[in-house]
Amino acid sequence: MSVPLLEITDLTVSFAARGKAFQAVSGVDLTVQSGEVHGVVGESGSGKSVTMLAVMQLLSQSATIDGSIKLGGQELTGLSDRQMRKIRGVRIGYIFQDPMTALNPLLTVGEQIAEAVRIHRSDVSRWQASERAVELLRLVAIPNPEKRADQYPHEFSGGMRQRAVIAMAMANEPDLLIADEPTTALDVTIQAQIMELLDQLRREKGIGIVLVTHDLGVVAGVAKSLSIMYAGRVVERGLVDDVFAAPHHPYTKGLLESLPQMDQRVQRLRAIAGAPPPISARPAGCPFHPRCPYVIELCHSERPVLRKVGPIDVACHRAEVVAADSGALQNA
Numbered sequence: 001m002s003v004p005l006l007e008i009t010d011l012t013v014s015f016a017a018r019g020k021a022f023q024a025v026s027g028v029d030l031t032v033q034s035g036e037v038h039g040v041v042g043e044s045g046s047g048k049s050v051t052m053l054a055v056m057q058l059l060s061q062s063a064t065i066d067g068s069i070k071l072g073g074q075e076l077t078g079l080s081d082r083q084m085r086k087i088r089g090v091r092i093g094y095i096f097q098d099p100m101t102a103l104n105p106l107l108t109v110g111e112q113i114a115e116a117v118r119i120h121r122s123d124v125s126r127w128q129a130s131e132r133a134v135e136l137l138r139l140v141a142i143p144n145p146e147k148r149a150d151q152y153p154h155e156f157s158g159g160m161r162q163r164a165v166i167a168m169a170m171a172n173e174p175d176l177l178i179a180d181e182p183t184t185a186l187d188v189t190i191q192a193q194i195m196e197l198l199d200q201l202r203r204e205k206g207i208g209i210v211l212v213t214h215d216l217g218v219v220a221g222v223a224k225s226l227s228i229m230y231a232g233r234v235v236e237r238g239l240v241d242d243v244f245a246a247p248h249h250p251y252t253k254g255l256l257e258s259l260p261q262m263d264q265r266v267q268r269l270r271a272i273a274g275a276p277p278p279i280s281a282r283p284a285g286c287p288f289h290p291r292c293p294y295v296i297e298l299c300h301s302e303r304p305v306l307r308k309v310g311p312i313d314v315a316c317h318r319a320e321v322v323a324a325d326s327g328a329l330q331n332a
């Protein structure tokens with residue numbers, strides 16, 4: 001097998017507060033291959049963004065990173081700021097949640113994309129960069145890109161703005177695109193169009209994409225593999241088809257059951273009761289145990305580690321029972 005595009009091994013990120021260190025992310029392993037979309041899914045506070053910001057080395061000074069992060073085999077932890085600048089925006093493109101924070105309201109969209117090109121390429125003239133901006137707007141299927149390049153962000157709709165941000169992230173033909181909740185602020189139809197665009201970039205450019213989201217439904221159509229995060233850890237991972245066919249972790253099963261489905265037989269959606277724990281108060285044993293319908297005594301004291309059950313890696317003492325229930329539901 002070729003070298004993975006992104007290989008995170010045993011990543012732990014801690015934040016210092018009031019003289020103590022709290023782990024936001026603990027022992028995370030994550031692998032993304034070129035040409036695939038990998039979904040990273042979990043509720044707010046599960047550590048998705050912290051993991052991705054660790055890859056970009058954009059975490060605050062109070063963060064300590066342990067473990068290994070390799071891009072195409074090259075270790076990123078320990079690189080200087082100067083070295084990381086050559087990786088950010090060039091080999092890795094990052095799409096933030098809210099396009100308005102990524103766009104400067106005072107510059108035209110074309111100027112901003114051109115700037116993203118020129119910041120890393122001193123050999124590109126102003127004129128060439130403007131041409132490239134138009135080309136990139138065309139790549140992300142913005143109609144009439146020559147005219148659109150001269151407009152300001154407020155003249156774009158929400159979906160168009162997100163396309164412009166994707167164009168900016170693609171400016172230097174990165175190998176990896178990290179999309180952090182790229183469709184949260186958009187309505188469902190536009191969401192689907194943005195997902196289609198990301199999938200098209202994957203197919204045409206062969207890039208790897210990490211799609212960060214709290215919504216399992218978003219990854220369903222576009223990701224090949226996924227990691228489910230809870231309380232700073234990966235609790236389940238595998239191919240999307242396998243996980244959807246029979247989730248092995250009660251948390252994943254809960255996320256799936258709270259999704260609206262087209263062929264809805266169960267009329268009422270079930271949300272997972274309770275809330276994820278804050279980093280300062282993560283429970284002993286399995287971090288999900290206070291919310292888990294499958295909880296047994298063991299879960300209070302012993303934290304389950306990821307293990308292989310069928311085609312899936314899962315961190316749950318009761319994975320076999322959960323999988324059997326999930327499979328039974330599918331076949332009902």
Ligand SMILES: Nc1ncnc2c1ncn2[C@@H]1O[C@H](COP(=O)(O)OP(=O)(O)OP(=O)(O)O)[C@@H](O)[C@H]1O
Pocket residue numbers: 015024042043044045046047048049050051060062214278279
């Ligand atoms: N700079 C920081 N200092 C202290 N704690 C932090 C810092 N940044 C993040 N955290 C904590 O780390 C945990 C994980 O946060 P993270 O933003 O990665 O979650 P997330 O899964 O991406 O959620 P969301 O979907 O809300 O962005 C949270 O409990 C958060 O409060």
